Amino acid sequence: MELEGEELEAILRKLYVCYQCGTCTAGCPVARVIADFNPRQMILRLKQRDFAILDNFKAWYCAACHTCSEHCPQNIKFSEVLMELKNYLAKQGEIPPGTLMIYKDLEYVGIISEFTQAIARRRAALKLPEVQVDDETLKEISKLTELTGWHDIIHSVKVQVSNPKNSED
Numbered sequence: 001m002e003l004e005g006e007e008l009e010a011i012l013r014k015l016y017v018c019y020q021c022g023t024c025t026a027g028c029p030v031a032r033v034i035a036d037f038n039p040r041q042m043i044l045r046l047k048q049r050d051f052a053i054l055d056n057f058k059a060w061y062c063a064a065c066h067t068c069s070e071h072c073p074q075n076i077k078f079s080e081v082l083m084e085l086k087n088y089l090a091k092q093g094e095i096p097p098g099t100l101m102i103y104k105d106l107e108y109v110g111i112i113s114e115f116t117q118a119i120a121r122r123r124a125a126l127k128l129p130e131v132q133v134d135d136e137t138l139k140e141i142s143k144l145t146e147l148t149g150w151h152d153i154i155h156s157v158k159v160q161v162s163n164p165k166n167s168e169d
């Protein structure tokens with residue numbers, strides 16, 4: 001993966017004082033279940049500018065529990081670094097398709113799950129109540145995505161963001 005730029009450098013500078021003690025990995029719940037997710041190793045490789053460590057959307061494996069940040073003896077906030085990296089990567093078009101789908105559903109229908117007309121038909125067949133989000137709630141969601149900057153980031157992604165309301169899948 002070819003990555004560069006001042007934004008990236010500003011993020012990576014936050015890792016310079018890491019002395020590779022491994023405390024972050026020892027407490028990471030994701031590292032316990034996913035062998036190739038290792039915060040200490042990620043930090044080392046990032047400092048070496050070996051961005052292959054981010055392949056396969058690795059940054060998105062993080063559960064954002066902040067344990068690594070709370071335990072680091074060097075006060076490195078690795079969970080925040082990962083969030084900044086995800087924002088940076090999204091702007092490069094590197095975002096998991098599932099995450100993009102979640103955003104689309106949130107923005108257009110106000111629900112964080114794929115909710116298509118096909119699902120609506122299946123719910124109706126199962127006699128489940130209709131899922132509706134009122135316009136006021138959608139406006140609030142829209143305001144939140146705008147204020148957090150997420151709307152701008154996602155719409156700068158070089159992937160077509162279509163309206164799932166029109167999907168038949």
Ligand code: SF4
Nearest residue numbers: 018020021022024072
């Ligand atoms: S706990 Fe802090 S100093 Fe130790 S390896 Fe992790 S980031 Fe580096």
Ligand code: SF4
Nearest residue numbers: 028062063065066068
């Ligand atoms: S914030 Fe992410 S990297 Fe840090 S301990 Fe939690 S899951 Fe692991």
